[in-house]
Amino acid sequence: MSSFNHNNNDGSKEIVFTGIGMITAHGYGFQSSLDALEKKHTRSSIDDYKIKNFNPAPYLTDRKVVKVVSPRDVLGLVAFEECVKAAGLTREGMNRERIGLYVGAPPSSTVDNTNYAEAIEATRDSYGQIREAEFGKTFRSASPTTLLSGLPNNVLCYGSKTLDARGPNSNYTTLETSGHLSVIGASRAMRLGRLDCAIAGGFSAHTDSIILESLHRHKVLKESTSPDSYQVTPFSTSEEGGTIPADGAAFISMEFRGEAVARGVTPLATLLSGGTASEAQWPFTGAKDSSTLVGLMSDILEKAGVQKDQIGLVAVSGSGVPHIDLVEKDAVTTFFAATQDLPPIICTTTAWGNLMEAGGIAEIGAMACYYKSGQIPSQVMLQIGKSCEFNPNKKTVGLVLRTSLSGEYTGLVVRF
Numbered sequence: 001m002s003s004f005n006h007n008n009n010d011g012s013k014e015i016v017f018t019g020i021g022m023i024t025a026h027g028y029g030f031q032s033s034l035d036a037l038e039k040k041h042t043r044s045s046i047d048d049y050k051i052k053n054f055n056p057a058p059y060l061t062d063r064k065v066v067k068v069v070s071p072r073d074v075l076g077l078v079a080f081e082e083c084v085k086a087a088g089l090t091r092e093g094m095n096r097e098r099i100g101l102y103v104g105a106p107p108s109s110t111v112d113n114t115n116y117a118e119a120i121e122a123t124r125d126s127y128g129q130i131r132e133a134e135f136g137k138t139f140r141s142a143s144p145t146t147l148l149s150g151l152p153n154n155v156l157c158y159g160s161k162t163l164d165a166r167g168p169n170s171n172y173t174t175l176e177t178s179g180h181l182s183v184i185g186a187s188r189a190m191r192l193g194r195l196d197c198a199i200a201g202g203f204s205a206h207t208d209s210i211i212l213e214s215l216h217r218h219k220v221l222k223e224s225t226s227p228d229s230y231q232v233t234p235f236s237t238s239e240e241g242g243t244i245p246a247d248g249a250a251f252i253s254m255e256f257r258g259e260a261v262a263r264g265v266t267p268l269a270t271l272l273s274g275g276t277a278s279e280a281q282w283p284f285t286g287a288k289d290s291s292t293l294v295g296l297m298s299d300i301l302e303k304a305g306v307q308k309d310q311i312g313l314v315a316v317s318g319s320g321v322p323h324i325d326l327v328e329k330d331a332v333t334t335f336f337a338a339t340q341d342l343p344p345i346i347c348t349t350t351a352w353g354n355l356m357e358a359g360g361i362a363e364i365g366a367m368a369c370y371y372k373s374g375q376i377p378s379q380v381m382l383q384i385g386k387s388c389e390f391n392p393n394k395k396t397v398g399l400v401l402r403t404s405l406s407g408e409y410t411g412l413v414v415r416f
Helices: 030-036 063-067 071-087 110-121 144-148 154-163 175-191 209-217 257-262 291-304 322-335 362-373
Strands: 002-005 015-024 099-104 170-172 197-204 248-256 269-278 311-315 397-403 408-415
Touching (some): 015 257, 063 071, 071 154, 071 197, 099 154, 099 175, 175 197, 175 269, 269 291, 269 362, 291 322, 291 408, 311 362, 362 397, 362 408
Parallel strands (some): 099 170, 099 197, 311 397
Antiparallel strands (some): 002 269, 015 269, 197 248, 269 408
């Protein structure tokens, strides 16, 4: 188990979130994706969770990048650039050596593998040997950039180039916890004095047919049983439960409070602590009990100096896979058992689907909006017991949890 905290005396070195960028199948931009949480949707298949017919050119600084990276990478770059704009960050006036990019990325897609195979086959001679000198000359898709388009760190590389970010960076490929790990990694670099600013987040493209087949084989993919109700049911106990991976990307900017205020920026929220833990088990099987996740929650709240009764809102993964959700549900109810009522619980998978690597990032922005308005849309509320009323003025701390199908957990403690 690993965790951190970021407390200091005057608050100037508190790590704050200052901007968020997002794209989903239900909205291009954070606000439009957020609005989708307040609406009821009719979906019939996995196609309703795919981002289709999207023109990324207006969102990108360097439009030529579309030709050299995969479509899934483009989603990440769009959300990254939207985040930079939302935070008001520019190359000018910033120490580029102290800006870092931390990215949660999905595995290679079918398209990447197909292009790779085509590139190799196009250069084989009659003996089956690859003619290196002919690589890139004999077939339309066979070029050096064909192989580069499938790299898992393309968003990190091209995003860093766009902002000229030369500081420490990292790439994470751990499915649902990747987005949180990017925030945790960036915050540690900031705490150690290596960065002044970071962009962290992730992007998901798990509607790819190969990945869907893998999820189906492990019996964690929701099967379509009704033509108008294909959506995730968080904390379901039904045998027909399952998750629905969705295309999307979300990035959030992180700065020290003193520097953000000096730029005239009003922070969205303050990061108090975070951590990660994992089960010693085979992926997709589910843990025997919730003790590991409960231990993580206890650890990060202690590091943040926060009591359980100060938590005003909890965001959970709610993947829809019964034996995975059971652990998360039991952890939340067990952890808050000593308090009179559970804090309000929210989950976005019913509306957005499972954003996998992008999950856990946009929830921070959504919670910030709910704290500001004082209202939570009924569509994202989960009833798993007796919950207290949402009291944003008195209970200003939120808890964001991520539970992976692979037995990994992450959590962030955030003050709004």
